[in-house]
Amino acid sequence: MSDAAASPAPRGSVTVARRATRARVLVALSPVVALAVTLAIGSLFVLAIGEHPLEIWGLMARQALGTGYGLGQTLFKATPLVYTGLAVALAFRAGLFNIGVEGQLYLGGFAAALAGVACAGLPAWLALPLSLAAAAAAGLVWGGVPGVLKARFGSHEVINSIMLNFVAMALASFLGRPHFEPATVRTADIAAGAQLARLDVLIPALRGSPANLALPLGLLLAAAVGALLFQSRLGFELRAVGLNPAAAEYGGIRVGRTQALAMALSGAIAGLGGANFVNGYKHYFELGFSAGAGYLGIAVALIGRSTPLGVVLAALFFGALSYGGLVVNQRVPKELVEMLQGLVILVAIGAQQVMERLARRLG
């Protein structure tokens, strides 16, 4: 602790500013603290089954980041998390909790596949945008419903979006049945024109990995979300509603409309995330494909502190963790990683509270 905090020195403006900076740094550091604590707890589990934690983490890092193929796998696993993390972050900024990202992602993938199959014979410049637009539209509707219900009836977006996650699962199964290949739960392959190319076409080092153009698309989207949030009028209104709805209303912002719009946009982003699997990897929709990537988006947004750059970095971290878990599966059950993905959420929100309290005490 430095002298500025310890001594009752003159409360000049310089000192106050320095204290404020320190408080902000402390809070900004909380995701790092959270990751460290989570890995420490994970280490205890690794120790408990008789393995060496540092060796396991090292092996995971080397395999997930150190080889071209491993890096490609990491990027592939990170891709949907970029989308779902951005979706959650955008809603967070508007003071809304979009816990329905899983369902929006799922139906986005479903719509991308149905549109992609229907585009047979169309050129890529038409087929791909159509398929992606279908994904975004499905997510937009699925995210927009709880947004509108909140704006119109004041019903809690969290409960409604949880309910819609389950409805989405049943709906895709119901609507999909006529489209599924015989004796399977997958659609036919989408048109060649609607497929996203693998990244190893451009970067030979990633050879064999399923990373695809959905990733650079997601990075562009991150930049766009950043511009929307911090450089546009809508973004300003959105953040104003998130910080203080009453003040925003007083300032002339239509709170309900902004909330509904934020949820719809969030849903559209999540829906687009379905492209990674459907347009970029398997080229079909399959029941259950989302496999929790939506829920994990919440962890990504928390660790990324709801900033676009933070979300991208957190998505890469979780992508590496997911692939790393598969690599060490022979020595440590890969289920350890699933456990840590849940744990990190608890630790992250706990750490943020602790750091904020610490910052208040120092400030």
Add this chain to the structure above:
Amino acid sequence: MEVLLFAAAALRISVPYAFAAVGATFSERGGVINIALEGIMLNAALAYVLAASALPNPWLALAAAVAAGVATAALHALVTVSLKADQITSGLGINLLSAGLTRFVLRQVFQSSSNSPRVVGLPEWHVPGLGDLAGIGPLLGTPLFLAVLAAVPLAQWTLFRSVFGLRLRTLGERPEAAATVGLGVARLRTAGVLLSGAFAGLAGAWLASEQHSFTDQMTGGRGYIAIAAMIVGRWTPAGAAAACLLFGAAEALQIALQGSAFPAELLQMLPYLVTMLVLAGFIGRSIAPRAIGVPYDPEST
């Protein structure tokens, strides 16, 4: 005959929902949203199976399940009441953590990624006279079924007629008022969350005992259905139990219609859609406790 069998099936399906939903009213009326039910039930079901495979007595396994439920709920209370972090995020984190943890333990202990070996279930008694009724008879001799029958009125009375219930509900509406008259907000809220954990623990024990094993993700979203039932039942134990019966009947119907042309998915969606309609005020109106979801921080009031 057919009717009795159907009723018994519906009741059986409703039991875990009812335990979890009735318990949740204690957490939520105290002001703590508990979407961690899914994870609590899952951990409890695993605890039942672990204990039942190691100990000779299924009642000890039941106790283990309740203990695991309370322990998981304690984690929720630690994060939301002591650390004052967001309740929904905490619940979700616990659900993901529990899904991973139970898989991890399943792999380590039973060397399987899907299921445990068969374990003993809770005993069933034969009720003289009624015991021979089709479907319903065996149910009347099932201890946890009788327990849930007793729990609903008891919980209703506790929440609305006892001093503890009155205090708990004050916390969910006006915690600052409760603190002013000297109630320990943190302690009482924690009690509500732990009670909810014990009930959800019973729900997990029921699932494991009925199935005689643990399977990966065996709760299958039941925790969320219980939350939905609690909302439809307007945050009251009796209402929650009634909603559980409705949802249980829909599920029993879905099973009965299997193989017919009727699409099962439409019935599957029913609990969720009903909940959304109730929340929006189309079917009655369900209003949450006023201070629900808001951590109590004396410094900020």
